[in-house]
Amino acid sequence: MIAESIAAAMRQATDTREVLIGEGVLRESGHVFRRNFGQATAALVADENTYRAAGETVRDVLLQAGVRLQVTHVFPGSPRLHPEIERVEEVRHLLGETQAIPFVVGSGTLNDIVKLAAHQVGRPYMVVATAASMDGYTSFAAAITHAGVKRVDACPAPRALVADVQVLADAPAELTSSGYGDLAGKVISGADWMIADALGMDPIHRPAWDLIQPQLREWIAEPQRLADGDRAALERLLGGLVMAGLAMQAARSSWPASGSEHLFSHLWEMEGLPNAGREVSHGFKVALGAAASAAFYEKLLATDFSGLDVPARVRAWPAHHDLEAEVRRAFGLATLADSATEESLAKYGDPRRMGQHLTYVQKHWPAMRERLRAQLMPAAELAGLLAQAGCPTTPEAVGLTRAALRRDYNRVRMLRRRYTALDLAFEAGVFPRLVEALFAPSGFWAQR
Ligand SMILES: [Zn+2]
Structure with a gap:
C-alpha cells in the first residue's frame, strides 16, 4: 500500500528517482547505486553509530557491486553530531578533492549535512536511512545552523x-518515537496551511497536499504497534515520512509538512533546551509543539469572529518600529532577534492586508471553522496518540517550565513569516486571551 503511494509520488518528485523500503534491502544498496550513478565512485559518510548499524554492510555491498570507494568519512559517535555549517564544509572539502558521489548512511543530521555538501559541489547523492526519525530524507532542503541560527x-x-x-527496527526506540512525532505534526501543519490558503498568504499545492493528508490519519492511527516493535507499523511510519519529503519536493516548499508545530521546534532548536538534561530530538520538539498548537486551535475554534471591528483593528495596528521593538524584546540572542524582526515584518508589515484577512474571517469563519475541525483532532486525543508513541507531551519533559511554554507561544508567532493559526489570532486581537486560557486552572496545560 505505502509502496504504491510512494511509487505514485515519485512521478511528481523532481530529485528522487528510486526509493527502496523493506526487510533486508540494505544488501541491494550497491545495485541501487549502480542503477543511479553507473560507473561513478562513491564517498561514504557516516558516524561511528551509523557505521556500525549499517555502514559496514554498505561498504561491503558497494565493493561487491564493483563500486570503488574513494572516500570513507566516519564522524565520531559522541558527542552527538550537530548540523552545523562547519560540518558541511568538512564534507564538501573531502568531496572537492574527488569526483565521487556522496553516499550517506544515517538519519536527520548526517543526511542534512551531506545533502547540502553534495549540492555545494553540484552532485546528486544517495542515502541509506538508519532510523525512521524524521521526514527530511526526501525533502529538498537541509536545516543547517549558521552561527547559531538555524537556516x-x-x-x-x-x-x-x-x-x-x-x-x-534496531535503531534506538526514541528515534522511532521522534519520527512518529514529526509525522503526527502534519495534522497541525495541514490546518495552518488551510488558514494561509484561505487568507491568500500561501495557496495550498493540491498534489502535494494529496500525498500526505488523505492518508495521514491511517499512518498515525496505531502508535502502540510501533512501541511494540511491529515491523509493518515501522515500515508504514517510514513510508509516511518519505511521502512527506516527496510532498515537499513536489511543492518546492516545506508547507506540506511544517506549520506552527514546527515553529515551536525551530525555536527550541535554535535556543537549545538546556534544562532537558539531554538532547531533545527534532521529532520530540515537534510532538510537544503539535500538542501546544492543537490546544491553541481548540480555543481558536471556540472563538466568535462575527463581531470583529475590522476598521478599528486596522487603525490600532502597530507601526513598524513598534512591531520591531516587540520582537527585539522577546528574543535574547541578537542573531535570532534580527531574523525574527525581518520575518515578522514580512507578515505583519501591511495593515491593509491584515484588514483583508479579518474581513474574510468575519464573513467566512463558520465554514472555515468546520473545515478546520474536520482536519484537526481534539488536543487531548492528539496528545494521547503522541504519548502512546513515546513522545513528550508536557513542557517539563523537554526541560521547559509552564511559564516558558506560555512565553514561547508568543515568540513562536514572531519567528518566521509562515502564517499560521497563531497569526490569525494575533491579527484578530485575541491571541493573548487565548494563550492565557490555556494556562488558566481549567485550561489544557493546567490539566496536564
Ligand atoms: Zn520535521
Whole structure:
C-alpha cells in the first residue's frame, strides 16, 4: 500500500528517482547505486553509530557491486553530531578533492549535512536511512545552523534512498518515537496551511497536499504497534515520512509538512533546551509543539469572529518600529532577534492586508471553522496518540517550565513569516486571551 503511494509520488518528485523500503534491502544498496550513478565512485559518510548499524554492510555491498570507494568519512559517535555549517564544509572539502558521489548512511543530521555538501559541489547523492526519525530524507532542503541560527537551505533531495526495516527496527526506540512525532505534526501543519490558503498568504499545492493528508490519519492511527516493535507499523511510519519529503519536493516548499508545530521546534532548536538534561530530538520538539498548537486551535475554534471591528483593528495596528521593538524584546540572542524582526515584518508589515484577512474571517469563519475541525483532532486525543508513541507531551519533559511554554507561544508567532493559526489570532486581537486560557486552572496545560 505505502509502496504504491510512494511509487505514485515519485512521478511528481523532481530529485528522487528510486526509493527502496523493506526487510533486508540494505544488501541491494550497491545495485541501487549502480542503477543511479553507473560507473561513478562513491564517498561514504557516516558516524561511528551509523557505521556500525549499517555502514559496514554498505561498504561491503558497494565493493561487491564493483563500486570503488574513494572516500570513507566516519564522524565520531559522541558527542552527538550537530548540523552545523562547519560540518558541511568538512564534507564538501573531502568531496572537492574527488569526483565521487556522496553516499550517506544515517538519519536527520548526517543526511542534512551531506545533502547540502553534495549540492555545494553540484552532485546528486544517495542515502541509506538508519532510523525512521524524521521526514527530511526526501525533502529538498537541509536545516543547517549558521552561527547559531538555524537556516533552511534549499538543495536537492537524494537521487536514491534505501531503508532497511531491520536496520530501522534496531535503531534506538526514541528515534522511532521522534519520527512518529514529526509525522503526527502534519495534522497541525495541514490546518495552518488551510488558514494561509484561505487568507491568500500561501495557496495550498493540491498534489502535494494529496500525498500526505488523505492518508495521514491511517499512518498515525496505531502508535502502540510501533512501541511494540511491529515491523509493518515501522515500515508504514517510514513510508509516511518519505511521502512527506516527496510532498515537499513536489511543492518546492516545506508547507506540506511544517506549520506552527514546527515553529515551536525551530525555536527550541535554535535556543537549545538546556534544562532537558539531554538532547531533545527534532521529532520530540515537534510532538510537544503539535500538542501546544492543537490546544491553541481548540480555543481558536471556540472563538466568535462575527463581531470583529475590522476598521478599528486596522487603525490600532502597530507601526513598524513598534512591531520591531516587540520582537527585539522577546528574543535574547541578537542573531535570532534580527531574523525574527525581518520575518515578522514580512507578515505583519501591511495593515491593509491584515484588514483583508479579518474581513474574510468575519464573513467566512463558520465554514472555515468546520473545515478546520474536520482536519484537526481534539488536543487531548492528539496528545494521547503522541504519548502512546513515546513522545513528550508536557513542557517539563523537554526541560521547559509552564511559564516558558506560555512565553514561547508568543515568540513562536514572531519567528518566521509562515502564517499560521497563531497569526490569525494575533491579527484578530485575541491571541493573548487565548494563550492565557490555556494556562488558566481549567485550561489544557493546567490539566496536564
Ligand atoms: Zn520535521
